[in-house]
Amino acid sequence: MDAITTSVIEVAGLAKRFGTVTALENINISIRQGEFVAIMGPSGSGKTTLLNILSCLDTPTEGKYILDGIDSSSLTEQQRTVIRREKIGLVFQQFHLIPYLTALENIMLAQHYHSMPLKDEAMAALSRVGLDQRWNHLPSQLSGGEQQRVCIARALINEPAIVLADEPTGNLDERNEDLVMDLLKQLNREGRTIVLITHNPDLGLLTDRIIRLSHGHLEDVLP
Amino acid sequence: MAAIESARALRARMFLRLLYRALTVRNGQVVVAVISIMVGAAVVSALASLYLDISAKMSQEMRTFGANFFIGPAPTAASRGIDLATYRQLVGDLPPEKLVGETPLLYGLVRLDLGNAVLVGVDFAGLRKIAPYWQVDGKWIGVDFDDRSCMVGRRLAETMELKPGSTVTVISEDRSRQTRLQVKAVIDTGDSEDEQMFVTLGLAQRLLDLPGRIDVATLSIVAQGGEADHIAARINEHFPGIVAKPIRKISESDGQILDKIEGLMALVAATILVITTLCVNATLTAMVARRAPEIGLQKALGAADRAIVGQFLSETAVICLVGAGLGLILGFGLAQILGQAVFSAWVTFRPAVLPLTTGLSLLAALAAAAVPIRRAVRIVPARVLKGE
Ligand SMILES: Nc1ncnc2c1ncn2[C@@H]1O[C@H](COP(=O)(O)OP(=O)(O)OP(=O)(O)O)[C@@H](O)[C@H]1O
Ligand SMILES: [Mg+2]
Numbered sequence: 001m002d003a004i005t006t007s008v009i010e011v012a013g014l015a016k017r018f019g020t021v022t023a024l025e026n027i028n029i030s031i032r033q034g035e036f037v038a039i040m041g042p043s044g045s046g047k048t049t050l051l052n053i054l055s056c057l058d059t060p061t062e063g064k065y066i067l068d069g070i071d072s073s074s075l076t077e078q079q080r081t082v083i084r085r086e087k088i089g090l091v092f093q094q095f096h097l098i099p100y101l102t103a104l105e106n107i108m109l110a111q112h113y114h115s116m117p118l119k120d121e122a123m124a125a126l127s128r129v130g131l132d133q134r135w136n137h138l139p140s141q142l143s144g145g146e147q148q149r150v151c152i153a154r155a156l157i158n159e160p161a162i163v164l165a166d167e168p169t170g171n172l173d174e175r176n177e178d179l180v181m182d183l184l185k186q187l188n189r190e191g192r193t194i195v196l197i198t199h200n201p202d203l204g205l206l207t208d209r210i211i212r213l214s215h216g217h218l219e220d221v222l223p
Numbered sequence: 224m225a226a227i228e229s230a231r232a233l234r235a236r237m238f239l240r241l242l243y244r245a246l247t248v249r250n251g252q253v254v255v256a257v258i259s260i261m262v263g264a265a266v267v268s269a270l271a272s273l274y275l276d277i278s279a280k281m282s283q284e285m286r287t288f289g290a291n292f293f294i295g296p297a298p299t300a301a302s303r304g305i306d307l308a309t310y311r312q313l314v315g316d317l318p319p320e321k322l323v324g325e326t327p328l329l330y331g332l333v334r335l336d337l338g339n340a341v342l343v344g345v346d347f348a349g350l351r352k353i354a355p356y357w358q359v360d361g362k363w364i365g366v367d368f369d370d371r372s373c374m375v376g377r378r379l380a381e382t383m384e385l386k387p388g389s390t391v392t393v394i395s396e397d398r399s400r401q402t403r404l405q406v407k408a409v410i411d412t413g414d415s416e417d418e419q420m421f422v423t424l425g426l427a428q429r430l431l432d433l434p435g436r437i438d439v440a441t442l443s444i445v446a447q448g449g450e451a452d453h454i455a456a457r458i459n460e461h462f463p464g465i466v467a468k469p470i471r472k473i474s475e476s477d478g479q480i481l482d483k484i485e486g487l488m489a490l491v492a493a494t495i496l497v498i499t500t501l502c503v504n505a506t507l508t509a510m511v512a513r514r515a516p517e518i519g520l521q522k523a524l525g526a527a528d529r530a531i532v533g534q535f536l537s538e539t540a541v542i543c544l545v546g547a548g549l550g551l552i553l554g555f556g557l558a559q560i561l562g563q564a565v566f567s568a569w570v571t572f573r574p575a576v577l578p579l580t581t582g583l584s585l586l587a588a589l590a591a592a593a594v595p596i597r598r599a600v601r602i603v604p605a606r607v608l609k610g611e
Contacts, residue, residue: 048609057523057605078527085525092608096520100248101241108237114526116230117237138248154524 008033008162008193009054014063016049016216023049024216027063031195033161036188038204039197041213048166050213051123054195055088055164057082068161085114087154091165095147097139097154104135107154114158125153129183145176152183162193169203180205242537252510253538256503257546260584263499264550268486268580269557273284275573276558277566290325290353290441292451294458294467304329304438305465307424313462317444317454324352325442327424331431334394336384341419344427344437353443354412361387361408370426373404376417380409393420395430402430441470496587503591506541511595518599519607528600535596536589543588547581554580 009031016024023046031037039047052058053065056072059080065072066088072080072092084090097106107125108117126132129149131142139147150170155163165184181203188194196207204210212219294313296305307327314325326349333342335440346362364372373393375385385391385406394401410416428449444454458467511518518531543571555572562570 052605055523057608077444081525084523090523094608096516096523096608098517098520100244100250105240105244109241110524112234112237112241113521113527113530116233117401118233184562 006032008068009055009195010064010066011139012064012066014053014060014065016046016053016058017061022216023192024053024060027218029211029218031193034188034191034193035209036185036194036207038197038207038210039213040199040201040204041219045213046216047213049216051164051166051195051197054162055090056084057213071222083111083157087161089158089160089163091148091151091155091168093167093170095139095144095151095171097150099139102136102138103131103142103150106139106150107157110154110157111177122153122157125157126150128156129153130179143176145172145179148172148176148180149183152180152187156187156192160192162195164195166197167199168196169198169200178204234415238533238537241534245534245538246541250510250539252506252513253542256506256510256542257549258586259265259499259502259506260546260582261550261553263495263587264580264584265553265557266495267492267583268551268554268576269561270492271576271579272555272558272570272573273561273565274488275309275575276570277562277568279427290443292442292444292455292467292472293439293470294442294465297464297466300464302436303433305440306435307435307437309462310437310440313458313465314442316461317442319330321445323443323445324349325440326350326353327437327440329424329427329431329433329437331427331433332396333420333430334396334398334532335383335420336392340379340383342427342430343419343421344424344431345421346424347421350421353441356412357416358411359408361406364407364421364423365400367423368425370402370429371425372407374408374410374421375406376419376421377409377411378417379420380406385409393422393430395432400430402426452501453501492583496583499584500587503542503588504594507535507592507595508598511599514599515602515607518602519604522602523604523608531600532596535592535599538587539592539596540585543584544581546588547584550584551577551580581610 007030009029010030011027011170012074013023014024021044027050028078036078039050041047049058053060054067056067056075059073067083070083072083075083097103098109101109103126104119104122107122108119111117111122123132123135126135129152131149131153134146139150142150148171151166155165163184169180172180177200184194184196194207196203198204260358291382294305294310296303305327310327314322314394326346327344329344331342331344332339346367348367351363359374361374364374373391375383375391380386387406387408388404389406391406392401392403404422410421422430424437428436444451452494455467458465521531554576558570564569
């Protein structure tokens with residue numbers, strides 16, 4: 001009973017098929033509020049597919065996904081969009097900033113879709129990732145590491161319950177990898193639930209728990 | 224309440240910023256789309272200006288400007304010209320509501336201080352009604368019994384060194400009569416009148432010693448085609464010594480050209496609009512494809528479909544309005560070239576061109592944007608955000 005009430009992510013009997021390709025099969029996961037979880041596994045094992053479902057960007061073919069007490073299978077696409085902006089912060093491997101907006105504006109855009117753009121808050125988020133001096137620069141004028149830090153600032157600006165990061169350090173050097181991991185750890189210490197996909201075993205060790213995927217199946221869940 | 228207001232204001236500001244950035248930051252496709260709309264709008268507005276202006280000018284001219292009726296002596300007549308009393312009777316018989324203006328004309332040669340000139344006796348009040356487009360430097364002669372004033376054609380005034388206010392001595396050809404006249408005005412018609420001197424009919428009759436006579440007369444009658452022919456036939460029947468005939472005016476033949484190419488112009492405009500729509504459609508489709516990752520990202524960040532539609536509709540509208548604005552300016556220039564080439568006339572700006580061009584451009588742009596925008600809405604974030 002206690003476990004159910006405190007888990008923000010509850011996945012049961014979940015499967016995802018793309019035509020004849022089975023990307024995920026019989027996935028059962030429970031992630032508690034405030035946990036820092038790594039998802040690891042070889043390429044093509046279904047990590048991104050799982051994260052897309054967790055972030056309500058995609059829907060499962062089978063099974064249940066309950067996010068913060070809400071059964072996502074009962075939601076329309078519009079409702080899933082609302083859930084995404086209210087509860088979830090996303091970080092991608094490819095950074096994905098709007099190329100024609102400055103660093104500050106990219107963060108304000110997330111506020112815009114969430115509630116209202118507040119410059120001061122956006123600026124504070126930028127200084128938190130150490131980029132307040134670069135607020136007026138376009139993504140093309142920032143290094144990869146800097147772009148990813150803007151993405152993290154954007155992911156945290158609306159104070160989401162969950163931060164989902166798909167190989168956020170995959171395109172970064174070691175120094176920037178450390179910077180990004182430090183930021184994620186900080187966010188976790190503040191009580192946010194974090195799910196991180198990574199290929200790097202060292203990073204996996206920094207988390208509370210590793211979920212291993214292989215050919216769309218769960219390998220083992222270490223408590 | 225105040226917080227809600229300011230949230231709305233902040234969101235509006237962010238929306239405008241997004242719009243501005245999307246259109247201005249390294250976006251060559253916007254330039255292509257603006258140029259497409261501009262070219263389309265230019266052609267449409269040029270043709271519309273030409274059509275509206277020429278037809279407006281034409282109907283205005285046919286109604287009020289210029290004589291469209293000529294009256295002269297029958298070739299068989301024994302004496303010179305027409306008897307003024309007969310002419311007055313003829314005018315009196317015309318339906319008054321159809322008669323815009325008329326003037327008798329009496330021509331003769333006179334000597335001035337520096338040489339000979341053609342003197343024309345007219346009824347100034349009537350002349351003014353049928354020739355309001357004369358450019359008059361000075362004042363029209365107001366009263367019919369003013370026999371101390373004259374109006375002088377521009378070229379004659381140059382040769383005779385006359386200006387409004389100067390005086391000139393007019394001597395009859397046989398030197399038996401003479402009078403001093405003050406130049407009330409110099410006129411410029413761009414036609415034979417520029418070589419002539421105009422005085423009241425009475426004075427001309429005295430100077431030329433032709434009391435009670437006129438040479439010809441011109442009238443402006445509200446009548447077109449068959450009706451004008453009908454009036455002419457009635458006059459010819461009732462007044463045997465007189466020949467009346469409608470003047471087929473240049474503007475009327477221009478009108479026939481206009482009627483003939485009206486369909487052609489519409490066809491060209493429609494074709495251009497279709498081509499514009501296709502161009503803009505191709506450009507917007509390419510733009511949506513290029514920006515698919517951003518659009519996916521915006522949706523991933525929580526942008527509703529409505530927000531995506533709103534953004535692209537606004538971008539399209541701005542592109543369209545800028546293009547249409549530039550096109551209107553360009554089109555007005557183009558209309559002048561066409562006006563000079565086809566009708567030898569300058570084209571006046573007609574306000575109706577503005578909503579017409581803008582409306583048609585918006586229609587073309589919206590038609591062009593419909594499919595690309597639907598594509599933008601249908602972008603699946605999970606698919607486009609996947610690192611390729
Ligand atoms: N839209 C799709 N259509 C068809 N097959 C898909 C689709 N998306 C993913 N797959 C398949 O599902 C499987 C899992 O893909 P997924 O992207 O989740 O792998 P991954 O674990 O994230 O790999 P990587 O570490 O390389 O990112 C793969 O076999 C992939 O080809
Ligand atoms: Mg992946």
